[in-house]
Amino acid sequence: MQRPRRPTLRDVAKRAEVSPTTASFVLTGRDDMRISEEARHRVLRAAAELSYRPNLTARSLRTKITRTIALVSDTIATEHYAGGLIHGSLAAAVKHQHLLFVSESEGDPDVEARLIEDLLGRQVDGFVYASMYTRQVKVPRALKGHPLVLLNCTARDAGVPAVLPDETGAGRTAARALLDRGHRNGIYVVGEMPADVFAARERRAGIQEALSAAGTGLAGVVDCVWWPEGAYDAVSRFLRSGPRPAALICLNDRVAFGAYQALSEAGIAIPDDVSVVSFDDSDLASWLRPQLTSVALPHHELGRRAVELLLAGDPAQPATEIERVPMPLRERLSVGPPRKPARAPVERTA
Amino acid sequence: MQRPRRPTLRDVAKRAEVSPTTASFVLTGRDDMRISEEARHRVLRAAAELSYRPNLTARSLRTKITRTIALVSDTIATEHYAGGLIHGSLAAAVKHQHLLFVSESEGDPDVEARLIEDLLGRQVDGFVYASMYTRQVKVPRALKGHPLVLLNCTARDAGVPAVLPDETGAGRTAARALLDRGHRNGIYVVGEMPADVFAARERRAGIQEALSAAGTGLAGVVDCVWWPEGAYDAVSRFLRSGPRPAALICLNDRVAFGAYQALSEAGIAIPDDVSVVSFDDSDLASWLRPQLTSVALPHHELGRRAVELLLAGDPAQPATEIERVPMPLRERLSVGPPRKPARAPVERTA
Numbered sequence: 069m070q071r072p073r074r075p076t077l078r079d080v081a082k083r084a085e086v087s088p089t090t091a092s093f094v095l096t097g098r099d100d101m102r103i104s105e106e107a108r109h110r111v112l113r114a115a116a117e118l119s120y121r122p123n124l125t126a127r128s129l130r131t132k133i134t135r136t137i138a139l140v141s142d143t144i145a146t147e148h149y150a151g152g153l154i155h156g157s158l159a160a161a162v163k164h165q166h167l168l169f170v171s172e173s174e175g176d177p178d179v180e181a182r183l184i185e186d187l188l189g190r191q192v193d194g195f196v197y198a199s200m201y202t203r204q205v206k207v208p209r210a211l212k213g214h215p216l217v218l219l220n221c222t223a224r225d226a227g228v229p230a231v232l233p234d235e236t237g238a239g240r241t242a243a244r245a246l247l248d249r250g251h252r253n254g255i256y257v258v259g260e261m262p263a264d265v266f267a268a269r270e271r272r273a274g275i276q277e278a279l280s281a282a283g284t285g286l287a288g289v290v291d292c293v294w295w296p297e298g299a300y301d302a303v304s305r306f307l308r309s310g311p312r313p314a315a316l317i318c319l320n321d322r323v324a325f326g327a328y329q330a331l332s333e334a335g336i337a338i339p340d341d342v343s344v345v346s347f348d349d350s351d352l353a354s355w356l357r358p359q360l361t362s363v364a365l366p367h368h369e370l371g372r373r374a375v376e377l378l379l380a381g382d383p384a385q386p387a388t389e390i391e392r393v394p395m396p397l398r399e400r401l402s403v404g405p406p407r408k409p410a411r412a413p414v415e416r417t418a
Numbered sequence: 419m420q421r422p423r424r425p426t427l428r429d430v431a432k433r434a435e436v437s438p439t440t441a442s443f444v445l446t447g448r449d450d451m452r453i454s455e456e457a458r459h460r461v462l463r464a465a466a467e468l469s470y471r472p473n474l475t476a477r478s479l480r481t482k483i484t485r486t487i488a489l490v491s492d493t494i495a496t497e498h499y500a501g502g503l504i505h506g507s508l509a510a511a512v513k514h515q516h517l518l519f520v521s522e523s524e525g526d527p528d529v530e531a532r533l534i535e536d537l538l539g540r541q542v543d544g545f546v547y548a549s550m551y552t553r554q555v556k557v558p559r560a561l562k563g564h565p566l567v568l569l570n571c572t573a574r575d576a577g578v579p580a581v582l583p584d585e586t587g588a589g590r591t592a593a594r595a596l597l598d599r600g601h602r603n604g605i606y607v608v609g610e611m612p613a614d615v616f617a618a619r620e621r622r623a624g625i626q627e628a629l630s631a632a633g634t635g636l637a638g639v640v641d642c643v644w645w646p647e648g649a650y651d652a653v654s655r656f657l658r659s660g661p662r663p664a665a666l667i668c669l670n671d672r673v674a675f676g677a678y679q680a681l682s683e684a685g686i687a688i689p690d691d692v693s694v695v696s697f698d699d700s701d702l703a704s705w706l707r708p709q710l711t712s713v714a715l716p717h718h719e720l721g722r723r724a725v726e727l728l729l730a731g732d733p734a735q736p737a738t739e740i741e742r743v744p745m746p747l748r749e750r751l752s753v754g755p756p757r758k759p760a761r762a763p764v765e766r767t768a
Contacts, residue, residue: 121539136519136540151501158522162529167536169486170520172508179512186517189471190486296705322705329707332682355646355672357679 075118083114095120137161137378138169138187139219140180140211141198153219156371157196164379166193177208184210194378196371197221202232202266219374222390230390231374235267238363238395239274242345245361245397246315247282250405251343254311255279258290258299258327259319268319271347275317287313292326294319299326307334314406315343321352324360324402339404349398359400369393425468433464445470487511487728488519488537489569490530490561491548503569506721507546514729516543527558534560544728546721547571552582552616569724572740580740581724585617588713588745589624592695595711595747596665597632600755601693604661605629608640608649608677609669618669621697625667637663642676644669649676657684664756665693671702674710674752689754699748709750719743 081091086107093101094111114120139157154170161168169187173180187195194215199205205221207228218230246255257275261268279285288310292302299318306313307330318324324346331338338344338358346353349364370393377391431441436457443451444461464470489507504520511518519537523530537545544565549555555571557578568580596605607625611618629635638660642652649668656663657680668674674696681688688694688708696703699714720743727741 121535134540135536154504154520155522158520162521162533165536167519167521167533167540169517170504170508171512171517172505183512183517185471186485186515190484190517300707325705355675357650 075120077120079118080111080114080120083118084110086111091115134191134193135165136167136169136190136192137194137196137375138171138192139196139198140171140173140183140187141219142173142175142200152367153198153371156368156373157219157375158371159368160372160375160379164375166375166379168375180208181210184208188214196374196378198374202235215378217374217378219370229377231370231377232266232390232392233365233370234392234394235270236274236277237392238347239271239276240278241274241363241395241397242271242317242347243275243278243282245345245363245399245403246317246343247278249343249403251315252282252284252406254287254314254406255284255317256288256290256306256313256315257286257317257319258292258303259294259323260291261289261319267347271319287311290316292323294323296322296326296329299323300329301326303327303330304333307331307336312336313342315345315403318344318346321346321348321350321360321362324362325352325356328356328360338402341407343403343406345403347395353398353400356402358402361398361400361403363395363397365395366393425470427470429468430461430464430470433468434460436461441465484541484543485515486517486519486540486542487544487546487725488521488542489546489548490521490523490533490537491569492523492525492550502717503548503721506718506723507569507725508721509718510722510725510729514725516725516729518725530558531560534558538564546724546728548724552585565728567724567728569720579727581720581727582740582742583617583715583720584742584744585620586624586627587742588697589621589626590628591624591713591745591747592621592667592697593625593628593632595695595713595749595753596667596693597628599693599753601665602632602634602756604637604664604756605634605667606638606640606656606663606665607636607667607669608642608653609644609673610641611639611669617697621669637661640666642673644673646672646676646679649673650679651676653677653680654683657681657686662686663692665695665753668694668696671696671698671700671710671712674712675702675706678706678710688752691757693754693756694752696752697745703748703750706752708752711750711753712748713745714748715745716743 077091078088081088084091090103090107091111094103094108095115139154158168169192171183171187173183188210195211196217196219197207197211198219199221202220205223207223207225216228218228220232222230222232257272261272263269276286290302290306292298303326316327318327324344327344328338331342336342344360346360346362347365349362353360353362373391373393427441428438431438434441440453440457441461444453444458445465489504508518519542521533521537523533538560545561546567546569547557547561548569549571552570555568555573557573557575566578568578570582572580572582607622611622613619626636640652640656642648653676666677668677674694677694678688681692686692694710696710696712697715699712703710703712723741723743
């Protein structure tokens with residue numbers, strides 16, 4: 069690819085009628101050489117007239133700081149909900165005058181190794197290593213010893229700082245949203261909870277903790293994958309066969325979407341007959357009718373915090389701790405008080 | 419930030435007991451210097467043992483090619499549906515051994531100018547300039563003369579190649595999905611169509627073209643913003659007051675989502691009573707019940723084509739043309755034949 073010839077420092081010096089060294093000292097703001105105000109002015113004018121821009125590639129060779137960082141992920145760009153992670157990372161990078169490489173391995177270790185090699189070859193100042201789903205990862209060998217923050221994942225290795233959503237807190241929050249409206253009985257979780265899925269395990273722990281503290285517990289679990297169709301099928305079956313629930317805690321908004329469809333077909337009104345609370349606060353939450361109360365996954369904040377931590381990193385005092393980003397409740401219209409048990413009509417005496 | 423001392427070419431040469439020049443020739447694969455097989459082997463082994471990686475920053479100063487490209491956009495990373503644009507761009511960049519800077523101006527011209535300056539300072543090889551919504555843009559001055567492909571936007575400037583979805587073709591495709599099942603009458607568009615919105619204008623043109631070719635036309639337009647709530651309100655009002663439609667062409671899946679809610683509340687069955695076809699093929703399309711037939715916005719392919727075009731760019735023969743990426747129909751369950759008009763029951767003669 070061709071491009072216009074780029075004006076060099078030498079061109080600026082020539083136009084300003086000074087030596088390249090003088091021009092360089094003026095343009096990099098160094099004051100350890102005596103330069104007349106008049107010469108300084110000529111250099112700045114020449115630089116402006118030529119649209120000169122300093123060659124940061126050359127400068128980074130001298131300073132060994134490139135002011136670039138890299139976000140290395142499995143498939144983060146593919147996941148709709150994760151746009152916020154990139155967006156938050158970008159915002160923090162721009163704030164600190166850094167540029168961001170975004171790269172994706174699609175889970176292929178060979179691709180990942182090659183990407184990391186390439187990024188190291190370009191001497192990025194640091195890495196955010198991100199996972200789409202919260203999980204424990206093995207930090208790629210090539211990253212060891214480089215400034216690194218894990219995003220949405222943890223590592224066995226000691227001393228690698230990580231930024232994660234506070235899933236246990238989110239579980240407590242969801243349960244409290246129901247408890248606060250008076251729910252104590254008939255509370256079901258919808259969604260499978262395999263022990264190796266962080267979000268499932270921690271949300272469940274938080275839910276049970278809050279219910280226990282209120283002297284109650286879960287009435288049961290409606291087991292299904294975390295997608296609308298599976299949730300629709302499972303909740304439909306449950307409504308046909310099981311006891312009428314008072315409240316559903318759906319493990320994400322897609323599950324809630326399927327639950328809404330099943331409840332609607334069964335003629336059960338939200339929140340009059342059944343309350344629904346969920347996790348994620350994706351767009352879906354505000355599109356459903358009634359709008360869905362959901363505990364937000366703060367993607368933007370997660371990305372922002374990871375980059376902030378990376379750029380503030382002090383290698384003499386590594387942040388070994390895991391930073392938990394709070395997941396706030398977005399209250400909408402899907403939670404109400406429990407339905408009063410139907411009573412036999414009281415006959416009036418005339 | 420601190421990092422482990424990086425092994426240099428000199429370290430490799432020393433360990434291999436050859437001159438730095440010899441080591442450099444071996445490691446860059448040059449064959450214009452006679453080097454014994456034994457020395458070559460020593461150099462490669464030393465490089466592996468030291469985890470030596472060539473300094474691409476230094477190399478790019480010599481070759482003037484950095485093998486980096488930049489995606490500059492307004493707010494693409496924020497938009498859920500646009501993850502595919504980044505993903506497709508990444509895939510093509512990786513295929514061609516390039517790394518990708520992703521940057522976002524959030525529509526602020528000052529931020530945009532600073533980002534472009536920074537990227538030019540790092541000597542990226544080329545730019546993809548992307549817009550979240552298809553529109554005409556003014557190419558930033560700083561980008562002129564640099565390898566550039568526009569993504570999801572066009573410019574007045576001649577000679578700037580652009581990659582856009584084929585919205586007119588998509589309009590024809592949506593209309594034909596109905597025509598093919600026998601629809602001729604009672605076909606309504608749902609969604610506002612301001613003349614300055616590319617997608618609206620071109621989809622409408624394509625719809626009308628296909629209907630005209632079949633000797634028919636639109637029965638009307640249900641005007642609403644392209645979001646579920648607005649569509650729900652508008653379609654609900656329309657169903658209460660207007661004639662019963664035979665088919666709805668919703669201008670995106672979010673509009674279809676709102677239309678589904680309104681139809682469901684009115685007790686109108688899809689597709690038995692009313693057929694629905696839409697645009698975007700977002701996740702929603704397969705989550706709705708019945709699953710929604712939708713004309714896909716090929717985000718991944720758009721990103722991929724833009725980067726391919728950029729990296730294949732021949733400055734001697736600029737691609738002045740706009741490349742239109744086809745929008746394929748994803749047939750699901752929301753389109754059926756038109757409902758037969760109800761007949762008076764025929765009395766049987768005994």
